[in-house]
Amino acid sequence: MVExxxxxxxxxxxxxxxxxxxxxxxxxxxxxxxxxxxLVTSFIAYLFAGLFAMVIRxxxxxxxxxxxxxxxxxxxxxxxxxxxxxxxxFPSLVxxxxxxxxxxxxxxxxxFPRLNxxxxxxxxxxxxxxxxxxxxxxxxxxxxxxxxxPVSLQNPSGSLINxxxxxxxxxxxxxxxxxxxxxxxxATIFRLRAPGMTLFRMPIFVWTxxxxxxIQLFGIPSxxxxxxxxxxxxxxxxxxxxxxxxxxxxxYQHLFWFYSHPAVYVMILPAFGIVSEVLPVxxxxxxxxxxxxxxxxxxIAALSFLVWAHHMFASGTPNWMRILFMITSMAIAxxxxxxxxxxxxxxxGGKLRLTAAMHFAIGFVAMxxxxxxxxVMLASVPVDIHVNNTYFVVGHFHYVxxxxxxxxxxxxxxxxxxxxTGRMLNENWGKIHFWLxxxxxxxxFIPMHQLGLLGMLRRVASYDPQYQPLNVVASIGGFLLGxxxxxxxxxxxxxxxxxKRAVANPWxxxxxxxxxxxPPPVENFAKIPVVTGMPYGYGLIEPTPAQPTASx
Amino acid sequence: xxxxxxxxxxxxxxxxEPDNRMFGVTILLLSESMLFFVFFAAYVALRLTSxxxxxxxxxxxxxxxxxxxxxxxxxxxxxxxxxxxxLERNNLTLFRGLLLLTSAMGGxxxxxxxxxxxxxxxxxxxxxxxxxFYLLTGFHGLHVLVGILLQLGVFARSFVAGLYTPEKHFGxxxxxxxxxxxxxIWLILFALLYLWQSPAVxx
Numbered sequence: 001m002v003e004x005x006x007x008x009x010x011x012x013x014x015x016x017x018x019x020x021x022x023x024x025x026x027x028x029x030x031x032x033x034x035x036x037x038x039l040v041t042s043f044i045a046y047l048f049a050g051l052f053a054m055v056i057r058x059x060x061x062x063x064x065x066x067x068x069x070x071x072x073x074x075x076x077x078x079x080x081x082x083x084x085x086x087x088x089x090f091p092s093l094v095x096x097x098x099x100x101x102x103x104x105x106x107x108x109x110x111x112f113p114r115l116n117x118x119x120x121x122x123x124x125x126x127x128x129x130x131x132x133x134x135x136x137x138x139x140x141x142x143x144x145x146x147x148x149x150p151v152s153l154q155n156p157s158g159s160l161i162n163x164x165x166x167x168x169x170x171x172x173x174x175x176x177x178x179x180x181x182x183x184x185x186x187a188t189i190f191r192l193r194a195p196g197m198t199l200f201r202m203p204i205f206v207w208t209x210x211x212x213x214x215i216q217l218f219g220i221p222s223x224x225x226x227x228x229x230x231x232x233x234x235x236x237x238x239x240x241x242x243x244x245x246x247x248x249x250x251x252y253q254h255l256f257w258f259y260s261h262p263a264v265y266v267m268i269l270p271a272f273g274i275v276s277e278v279l280p281v282x283x284x285x286x287x288x289x290x291x292x293x294x295x296x297x298x299x300i301a302a303l304s305f306l307v308w309a310h311h312m313f314a315s316g317t318p319n320w321m322r323i324l325f326m327i328t329s330m331a332i333a334x335x336x337x338x339x340x341x342x343x344x345x346x347x348x349g350g351k352l353r354l355t356a357a358m359h360f361a362i363g364f365v366a367m368x369x370x371x372x373x374x375x376v377m378l379a380s381v382p383v384d385i386h387v388n389n390t391y392f393v394v395g396h397f398h399y400v401x402x403x404x405x406x407x408x409x410x411x412x413x414x415x416x417x418x419x420x421t422g423r424m425l426n427e428n429w430g431k432i433h434f435w436l437x438x439x440x441x442x443x444x445f446i447p448m449h450q451l452g453l454l455g456m457l458r459r460v461a462s463y464d465p466q467y468q469p470l471n472v473v474a475s476i477g478g479f480l481l482g483x484x485x486x487x488x489x490x491x492x493x494x495x496x497x498x499x500k501r502a503v504a505n506p507w508x509x510x511x512x513x514x515x516x517x518x519p520p521p522v523e524n525f526a527k528i529p530v531v532t533g534m535p536y537g538y539g540l541i542e543p544t545p546a547q548p549t550a551s552x
Numbered sequence: 553x554x555x556x557x558x559x560x561x562x563x564x565x566x567x568x569e570p571d572n573r574m575f576g577v578t579i580l581l582l583s584e585s586m587l588f589f590v591f592f593a594a595y596v597a598l599r600l601t602s603x604x605x606x607x608x609x610x611x612x613x614x615x616x617x618x619x620x621x622x623x624x625x626x627x628x629x630x631x632x633x634x635x636x637x638x639l640e641r642n643n644l645t646l647f648r649g650l651l652l653l654t655s656a657m658g659g660x661x662x663x664x665x666x667x668x669x670x671x672x673x674x675x676x677x678x679x680x681x682x683x684x685f686y687l688l689t690g691f692h693g694l695h696v697l698v699g700i701l702l703q704l705g706v707f708a709r710s711f712v713a714g715l716y717t718p719e720k721h722f723g724x725x726x727x728x729x730x731x732x733x734x735x736x737i738w739l740i741l742f743a744l745l746y747l748w749q750s751p752a753v754x755x
Contacts, residue, residue: 229687240684
C-alpha cells in the first residue's frame with residue numbers, strides 16, 4: 001500500500017467513510033470526495049443560473065421591456081447560458097464520472113489524484129469570476145454565450161476590466177480545468193481497469209464518459225484559442241475578428257463551433273450512459289445490443305467534429321458547405337437512434353420497478369426522442385434558415401440539455417445517492433419532484449417551438465404583443481420548474497442527514513460499484529476484483545460481476 | 553455472453569506509475585497540439601482572405617537569422633535525447649552537462665526571438681500580418697520558456713539522490729517529450745511564417 005495524501009480524511013483505515021463534512025472544503029485527492037465537491041459546487045451554479053432564468057421568464061411575461069433594464073437583461077441571458085453549461089452541466093457530469101468511473105472499472109482512484117483535485121479547485125474561482133462580471137464597469141458580458149464578434153467587441157464601458165474580458169478569463173479557466181480532467185479520465189479508463197475488465201465489459205457509463213472526455217481533449221483547445229484571440233481583439237486592439245480592421249468574424253464562429261458543437265455531445269453522452277445504467281436495473285433485463293451502444297458512443301464522438309457549420313447556415317456559408325454539413329448533421333441521428341432503440345428494447349417486456357430514478361430515466365428517453373427529432377428538423381437547411389435565431393432553436397436545445405441531460409443527472413442522483421451517502425432518498429418526494437419537473441418543462445419548452453415557428457427571435461427583451469399568450473404559458477412552466485427544485489433540495493438535505501440507512505446494493509444491481517459497502521471505503525476495494533462477466537446480466541441466472549482475487 | 557478473457561495485468565495499488573504518467577503527458581500534448589493547430593488554421597484562413605496581407609512598408613520577414621535559430625532549436629532536441637541516454641547509462645555528469653546545454657540552446661533561441669521582435673518595423677496591431685505573427689511566435693516562445701524551466705527543474709532535482717535513476721526518470725522523459733513537441737511546432741511555424749512568403753523570400 002502506497003502512502004497517499006488523502007486530504008484530511010483523518011485516518012486511512014479502510015471502511016472509514018469521510019464522516020467529517022470539513023473534508024469537502026479541503027484539497028482532498030480522494031475521487032469520491034472530489035466527485036461530491038463537483039456535484040455540490042455545480043448545483044450552486046445551477047441555482048444561480050436558474051434564478052437568472054426566472055428573471056428572464058418574468059421579463060417575457062409582458063411584451064414591453066419593463067422588469068429589468070436591457071443591458072442587465074442581456075447580461076442575465078448570457079450568464080444563464082454560460083453558467084448552466086460551464087458551471088452546471090459539465091461539472092455535474094464530471095462529478096458523477098469522477099465518483100463512479102473508478103468504482104465501475106475496479107480502480108482504487110483516478111490515475112492522477114492530485115491533478116483531479118487541481119481540476120476541481122479551478123471551478124470555484126472561475127464561477128466567482130463569471131459572477132463578478134455583474135459588478136465590473138459596464139456590467140456582465142452581453143453577447144450571449146457564443147460571444148460572437150463584433151458584438152462582443154463593443155465594450156460600452158471602455159474600461160480594461162469589463163464584463164466580456166472577465167467572461168473570457170472565466171471560460172478559459174473552465175476550459176483548462178476540463179482539459180486536465182479529460183487527461184485524467186482517459187488515462188484512468190485506459191490504464192487502471194481491474195483484471196478481466198476488458199473494454200467490452202465496461203459499463204456504458206464508462207464508455208460514454210470516455211467518448212465525452214475524448215471530445216473535451218481535442219475540442220477545448222479550439223474554443224480556448226478562439227477566446228484568446230477575442231481577448232486580444234478586445235483588450236489590445238488587434239484585428240483577428242474585427243471587420244473594421246480587416247478581420248474575419250466568421251472565423252470566430254468556425255473556431256467557436258468547432259468545439260461548442262461537440263460540447264453538446266459532451267453534455268448529453270454521459271446522460272446516455274446514466275440511462276443505460278438505470279434502465280436495465282429497474283427493468284431486470286440486460287441492456288439490448290450492448291456492443292453496438294458502446295460503439296455508437298465513440299461514433300457520436302467522432303462525428304461530432306464534422307458538423308460544426310450547421311450553426312452557421314445563416315452566416316453566409318456557401319451552398320456546397322451547407323449541403324455537406326446538412327448530411328453529416330443528419331448522420332448523427334443514426335448512432336443516437338441506435339441508443340434510443342436500445343433503451344426501448346431494454347424496457348420492452350421488462351418487469352418495471354417505477355422508482356424515482358426509473359421515472360427520470362423513462363422521462364429522459366421520451367423527452368430526448370422529441371429533442372432529437374427537432375434536431376433533425378434543424379439540421380435541414382431550409383428549416384434552419386426559417387427558424388434561425390428564433391425560439392424554436394431555444395426550445396430544441398433546452399429539450400436536449402434540460403429534459404435530456406438534467407433528467408439524466410437527476411436519475412443518476414436518485415439511483416446512486418445510496419451509494420454516495422449510505423442513505424436512501426425519499427421515493428415519494430422523488431416522484432413529486434419528477435412530475436412537477438416533467439409538467440413544468442413541457443409547459444415551458446413546447447410553446448417555444450411554436451413561438452419560433454411564428455418568428456419570435458431569441459435573446460429579445462420586448463416582443464410583438466401577438467406572442468404574449470404562449471410566452472405566459474411558457475413562463476408559468478418556467479416558474480413551475482423553479483418550484484420543482486425545492487422538493488429535490490429538501491429531499492437531498494434531509495435524507496443526507498437523517499435518511500434511512502442504505503445497504504450495499506439497494507437496487508439489486510450488478511456492476512462493481514454495488515459490490516462494496518455504501519458509502520465506499522477510502523480505498524474502494526479491499527481486494528482488487530477480478531471481472532468475469534458483463535455488467536448487464538439481469539434476468540439470467542444471477543451472475544456475479546466480480547469475485548475477490550484470491551481465496552480469503 | 554463472452555467467454556472469460558485473458559486477465560489483464562493486475563492494476564496495482566500504486567497510482568502514479570511512471571508509464572501512466574507518460575501516457576498522461578502524451579495525451580496532454582495531443583490536446584496542446586490541437587491548440588496550435590487551431591492557431592495555424594486561423595493564420596492560414598486570415599492570410600488567404602485578407603485583402604492586404606503585408607502592411608505598408610513591410611515586404612516580408614528576414615529568414616537567415618530565424619533559420620539559424622531553427623537549427624539551434626532542432627539540435628537541442630537531439631542534445632536532450634542524448635542527455636536521457638546518458639542518464640540511462642548512469643553517466644550523471646554527462647547527463648547534467650547535456651541538460652544544461654539544452655537549456656542554453658533554448659535560451660539562445662529565445663534571445664534571438666527577442667532581438668528579432670525588437671528589430672521589426674510592425675507591431676501587434678499592424679493588421680492581420682502583425683497580429684498573427686506576434687501571437688504565434690509569442691505563444692510558441694511561451695512554450696519554449698516553459699520547456700527551459702522544466703529542464704532547469706529536472707537539473708535541480710537531479711542532485712537529490714534517488715529521484716532520477718537509470719530506470720526511473722519520469723521528470724526527464726516528460727521534459728524531453730515536451731521539448732520535442734515544442735520543436736516540431738516550431739518547424740511548422742517556421743514553414744508557415746517565414747518560408748511561405750510572398751512575394752519573394754527575403755535574403
